[in-house]
Amino acid sequence: MTMMGVTPGESPASLYLPEEAHIVRIEELTDMEKLFEIKFADGRALGHHPGQFVQFSVLGVGECPISICSSPTRPESFELCIRRVGEVTSHIHQLQVDDSIGIRGPLGHGFDVDEMHGKDVLIVAGGLGMAPARSLIQYIMDERQRFGEFHLLYGAREPKELLFRDELALWRKSDDVNFHVTVDRPDEQWRGKSGVVTTLFRELPKLDPAETMVVIIGPPIMFKFVVLEVLSRRVPQKSIYCSLERRMKCGVGKCGHCQVNNVYVCQEGPVFKYGDLKAMREALE
Numbered sequence: 355m356t357m358m359g360v361t362p363g364e365s366p367a368s369l370y371l372p373e374e375a376h377i378v379r380i381e382e383l384t385d386m387e388k389l390f391e392i393k394f395a396d397g398r399a400l401g402h403h404p405g406q407f408v409q410f411s412v413l414g415v416g417e418c419p420i421s422i423c424s425s426p427t428r429p430e431s432f433e434l435c436i437r438r439v440g441e442v443t444s445h446i447h448q449l450q451v452d453d454s455i456g457i458r459g460p461l462g463h464g465f466d467v468d469e470m471h472g473k474d475v476l477i478v479a480g481g482l483g484m485a486p487a488r489s490l491i492q493y494i495m496d497e498r499q500r501f502g503e504f505h506l507l508y509g510a511r512e513p514k515e516l517l518f519r520d521e522l523a524l525w526r527k528s529d530d531v532n533f534h535v536t537v538d539r540p541d542e543q544w545r546g547k548s549g550v551v552t553t554l555f556r557e558l559p560k561l562d563p564a565e566t567m568v569v570i571i572g573p574p575i576m577f578k579f580v581v582l583e584v585l586s587r588r589v590p591q592k593s594i595y596c597s598l599e600r601r602m603k604c605g606v607g608k609c610g611h612c613q614v615n616n617v618y619v620c621q622e623g624p625v626f627k628y629g630d631l632k633a634m635r636e637a638l639e
């Protein structure tokens with residue numbers, strides 16, 4: 355596969371050993387999600403590709419896989435958007451600025467941005483999928499001259515679940531991206547579009563199938579319908595990327611928790627080409 359990241363079999367220490375890092379900023383994004391800006395204690399850059407993840411550990415509690423949501427073009431620190439769902443993430447939400455944590459990674463394979471250079475790009479993000487998508491969005495915005503047209507479609511269930519609202523406002527005004535957002539269930543204050551994310555396809559100009567790379571990141575149900583929209587616009591399967599989140603433990607191909615058929619998603623993914631995923635039938639269910 356051609357995704358960018360650690361080659362299976364390579365074993366830098368950062369795969370196995372949590373390295374000390376510090377939280378330098380915390381921002382409450384929604385009732386459930388917080389953004390954590392993090393720096394390694396030794397000051398080194400994370401050195402990731404958009405689409406990769408890290409294992410975030412809290413001493414004495416545990417660790418969990420979290421997508422990197424900032425771009426490697428901003429190497430002074432890195433950011434993680436974390437939803438509070440259970441044991442480890444609840445402890446993470448109680449952490450404060452200056453607290454010390456452990457980071458393993460970057461792990462997995464991300465998007466092959468070299469393959470996207472010179473192409474038009476369409477990103478479709480749903481729900482928490484906006485977190486890994488943001489790493490690639492920031493990358494494209496920072497390296498804008500290297501890409502053709504840039505379309506971004508984002509759907510959330512409710513207005514209060516929208517992530518990165520300050521950036522959404524900037525993207526809406528920017529000439530560098532054709533950005534549209536929708537919510538499934540609007541509230542009284544919502545003045546934007548409503549409906550599932552596929553309804554935003556009507557906002558797109560005609561895509562050039564041979565010149566467009568598509569990235570889909572969101573829950574499996576969204577993925578299914580978005581892929582149909584994209585294929586109906588004749589974009590070839592090899593030009594469609596998606597990011598797959600399976601249950602993971604080790605993150606480095608040792609425990610088998612993430613295995614689909616004979617593929618370790620933590621190593622060969624989480625980013626896959628649609629054509630490769632189709633061969634892994636269980637992955638799409």
Ligand SMILES: Cc1cc2nc3c(=O)[nH]c(=O)nc-3n(C[C@H](O)[C@H](O)[C@H](O)COP(=O)(O)OP(=O)(O)OC[C@H]3O[C@@H](n4cnc5c(N)ncnc54)[C@H](O)[C@@H]3O)c2cc1C
Binds near residue numbers: 407418442444486624
């Ligand atoms: C590659 C990858 C990237 C991820 N990126 C992010 C991210 O950017 N931000 C983020 O908030 N979360 C992300 N997750 C999910 C995150 O890892 C889990 O939410 C976390 O491990 C839960 O740990 P916990 O101890 O708090 O919850 P637990 O106590 O283990 O579980 C609490 C509840 O969450 C469910 N749950 C646990 N793990 C997952 C999972 N992987 N997917 C869906 N449901 C789960 C459990 O079934 C249970 O209902 C990612 C997962 C993977 C595999």
Ligand code: FES
Binds near residue numbers: 618619620
């Ligand atoms: S998470 Fe252990 S093998 Fe993938």
